[in-house]
Amino acid sequence: MLPVVLDCMGGDHAPREAVAGAVGAVRDHDVPLILVGPARRLRTLLAEHDAAGKIPIVHTDQALEMGEGALASWRKPRSTVAIACELIKHGKAGAMVSAGSTAGVVATSAVRLKGQHGIMRPAIAVTLPTLPLPTVLLDAGATADAKPEMLLQFAMLGTAYAQILLGVPRPRVGLLSIGSEAGKGNKLVKKAHELLAASSLEFVGNLEGHDLLRGRAEVIVTDGFTGNVALKTIEGTLRVGAAELRQALTASRTAKLGAALQRKELGALSERFDSETYGGGVLLGLNGAVVIAHGSSRARGVSAACKLAYDLSRGKLVDRVKEQLGSSSKPSIFARRPHAETAGGVTPG
């Protein structure tokens, strides 16, 4: 199996936490890795983990800054992200991981890896901590101005991704809207609804903001603007809720005593909603899987991202997207029946 290439200079705590995360990914998850960054520095850090010489390094001195946006790919042709892309392109690696600036990583890898044949725009898929299975939400910000056809393709990308991530052969796909009926939404969503209902995907119809954490579909599709707002709204609401809760639980002496009795349960809950546990976003639609870890990732987050990248590479993400494009985009022969029926999940032959 091809190794995963890790950008060791992306993120707030690079390269220290990147290298620590790499060592964890190799030791705990058997992920074969290549590190990209300043060779000497990386070697020193590896030595601190007794891992000197254990993980191959490709040297470069250039790195994207955290604020760096769409022009980064031109300004820095030898950045760690650019080198990582070249390794995938030349068949030396199967997927990459970076905790660098999302805009910089998206721009550089879109230029270097190029979009998969037939895919109009890339999308970032993120994982929401729903039960019993996580939910894949996309696009979380790669394509702010989408067309209906792009939302259909995002549904295919999300389906391919969820097949690998969740092991579900036919993940249910929902469309984020502002009412559950087919006619509800803005123009973009109404048209996308028609396209999805006519596809052979497992389309379950419109879902709303309050459905995002309810596990009503394995894949929820939206444009990059709405998806980014929704994702950050969830994160912000959980953060504010947790802070207010902490304050309430320590407001009086009896409440504080109560909190002490709940330490274990509250810890497990916050673990589940902690974004580091589930890795980061994945840029889909390019000729290679690109996992974008949170900029604030520590070793644990980097390890999880490397494992995810390896799973996607082994699961042949790019090939699965190709299959989806081949099969789902053709309107089925049932394309003209009323939405309600298609939405029920009947699989046209």
Add this chain to the structure above:
Amino acid sequence: MLPVVLDCMGGDHAPREAVAGAVGAVRDHDVPLILVGPARRLRTLLAEHDAAGKIPIVHTDQALEMGEGALASWRKPRSTVAIACELIKHGKAGAMVSAGSTAGVVATSAVRLKGQHGIMRPAIAVTLPTLPLPTVLLDAGATADAKPEMLLQFAMLGTAYAQILLGVPRPRVGLLSIGSEAGKGNKLVKKAHELLAASSLEFVGNLEGHDLLRGRAEVIVTDGFTGNVALKTIEGTLRVGAAELRQALTASRTAKLGAALQRKELGALSERFDSETYGGGVLLGLNGAVVIAHGSSRARGVSAACKLAYDLSRGKLVDRVKEQLGSSSKPSIFARRPHAETAGGVTPG
């Protein structure tokens, strides 16, 4: 002062809870009211509260159904909502309250009350439970496909509303986007940012999903699609968070004991985030304030909505919007300076 007119047939618990809420609004908040609905039934319900004959009733037998949408205004010319609008139009009432279907109330009142002169589209403003002041988010769903000029007008509507609701002479206005810099967002938001920066509103620049509950502006502007998704995402996240918390806090015997010690603090917190406490949405931009209470409103929610409607009527909402339209829409003489400066909150003379 003109009374508030209450649609007694809207909502899941009409007319019982509507009448109970009306009695509460009169007794506890001195709100002068007119009730609209089936006179005989309303009289019987009023009698149960020892309030027979204390609140005037305008009779009609027609009511909008909860599922009723945009066509309602044509199908039911004598619905409670239509009658309430006529009372405002003829100067018999200053504002109205309904817990009926949002689509039906919006459609009926837009047709009957008409948009204020110069306002392109109405917007629904909702109140988020931030500290120290609540935050007004609009549009929460009246105008799903907005143009940049409409977002500018929503900012004016929100400013007028926040002036009355919060008593702040120059409320800060933020634009919901997917990055804090001026160039971030979709096409709609980028153009709206320019218009807002050139206006004389107290524009503080872009805000993101995670800022919604952080009280960083008194008014946050967005299109009706994004706003509706964001609002429902907050509600859904709080609901899921609370449910998971409840489960965690009762998962073991010690945790359960802990929860008992915190009853008071948890109660106060959930009260703050309970949507019934802060009334519902307000439809802005028409010739009269229309308060849309939650469909699930009980007496307490109806009372709060009546008080809000009365405050808006007394605060001369419609006149304040007119003022905003007159002053803010003219690009200031500083219109051409860089965004960063305007965004800093400098007030042009």
